[in-house]
Amino acid sequence: MAADRSQHNVDMARNPDGVWIVHVPGVQAGQRYGYRVHGDWNPDAGMRFNPAKLLLDPYARAITAGVDYSGPILDHTAESNYLPDERDSFESVPLSVVVAPSPAPTPIQRRRPLSECVIYETHLKGFTNLHPSVPEHLRGTYSGLAYDAVIDYLVETGINTIELLPIHHFVSEPFIVGRGLTNYWGYNTLGFFAPHAAYSSVSTLGEQVEEFKRMVSKLHENDIEVILDVVYNHTAEGGHEGPTLSFRGLDHLGYYRLTNDLRNDYDVTGCGNSVDTSHPGVLNMIIDSMKYWVTEMGVDGFRFDLATTLIRNEQHHVDQNHEFKRRIAEDPAFDGIKMIAEPWDMGPYGYQVGAWGDGWSEWNDQYRNFMRDFWRGATSGVATLATRLSGSPDIFNHDGRGLHSSVNFITAHDGFTMRDLVTYDIKHNEANGENNRDGADDNRSWNCGWEGETDDPGINDFRHRQVKNMMATLILSSGVPMITAGDELGRTQGGNNNAYCQDSPLSWVHWDTLDSWGDLSELTSTLLKARREFAPLRATQFRNHFEVLDADGNGLGRYDLAWLDLWDGEMRDEQWHDPGRRNLGMYVSDADCAFLTLFNGAANDVLIRLPGEPWAKGYQVVATTAHRDELPESPIGPGQEFDLPGRSVTLLRCEVPSQAPKPIVDEFEEPLPAEETTATDEATATLAKLDEQEY
Structure with a gap:
């Protein structure tokens, strides 16, 4: 196809193995192409072949652009979803692009275990689109994320793993376009091998591939790993009533799960269609895509959106022994690659938290829900607090799984930001154009006494404290912390908890908030530095109150994990069952060092007394969410009594011997x-x- 969108048709031949091939001489990098498929139109048999629709190559390494939704992009007529539309879609659809081979990105010097990772979930465009140090023409692009000032910020904050919201080429849904908005988050994939064209600062005829590789190289050279949020569970074509752009026109019955009558989509994603991984060719495509992004594009891991959809069998039943998981486990290309499941989908038995087994980590929504409730004062006692702080062993401590199994988070792209959790009681999604009906109503937020922003210094001080409490809890919990980009800067979306269609300042990171939220940024970097330097703050295996031994095997009288009542020593049964209790001490140690974290979720101060040896000979404040003058001057001696400030988290380093x-x-x-x-x-x-x- 030439620049004027003229086209030259070449017939393909079918091999005995069922693969259609053709050799076209003279094709060079930048050549645009597509497919037209001739076959039966028989929706009753799951066949919707329509040669009037130009189709993308599912294996295309680059894709030119988006979709003209006013054009003839449906395979059916406006009168019926089951009658073919014979109008040509050529002028209205994106094209596949031939891409020249290029070297893989610089590999990271050491691919760290997930237990050492601090995941930073960010939108590629939104993170740099307002960055004052990034040149204007690079903002919101792959090159913008690789810019020195951005890299320096990540390193100085303590981020060592960046998780990018979808960068597989995606398009917007017709109903969003009809409201004058766009799909900002990108959970609407059109090409599983192509980096999103709009994030290129140069062009869309293959240059996006090399620009993505340069970005990965720059991140790797600064010891930052790259995880992709991938959407293999559905595609941008939606249900059969949606546009036909690639997969449906190639093989509707093969790519998608269909109902028993084969006329309708069996949808467990809530997005109109569900990709059918029980079909060998479809599963091969997904595994091929993953291997491509690892071996040729240099990424270090994947977070699978609605991962349960990928492990449903021919009957659409969930199967934890699915071939998808077996293929990943057996392929050496994925050795050391992070596999993180969003362990649910919308279908029957779709909630699979804790069930993914060895080799997998999982988003822990029970951690998110409880921690939000704890800091707004909606929990009873501290037993569940201890369970979530220790890596949720009730969910993950089985079959030899480690603490990396739990990806802890309090916020994510979907929902309130951390600042909005303490600013709004209810969602404010009016800008989305759905009369505030969209988005979750179960936010577990508390506005601290006033809905929305305020000039009241007391409320604002309290909100800062509450956000710091959540951030400190997240970083100091066992498991893998995931921070949503901008939370450490006090980012707000004005109460919008479903900003999927807001490619605007409402969703972008505002870097000027660093001035007013510097206390939060400083706390975040301080705690991440401590987590990086001291092993007890990032344990790999579940801890079970084992005595710590020195190098000679002698007991040191202290434990790898202990829960202290902050007065007499370790917690007793009656204290664990006290529904009114709101404070707890978490003691962690190894042979070299120990730390005590003091949690007080109550509004009032509580008188505490720190224990002496073998727990510690003295204590030093490393970080606190309280005002520093609310705590005694360091060092703090054993047996010293003082008031632990209400609604605060304080990390103490304990002075301990390294040998008996x-x-x-x-x-x-x-x-x-x-x-x-x-x-x-x-x-x-x-x-x-x-x-x-x-x-």
């Missing part, structure tokens, strides 16, 4: 005869040795 003290008697070469030893002599010798002892 040796018996004093072992250090005397020749003990005096018993009859010549006096109590005074023993005391003098012991004190002398204690003065020399190193702890």
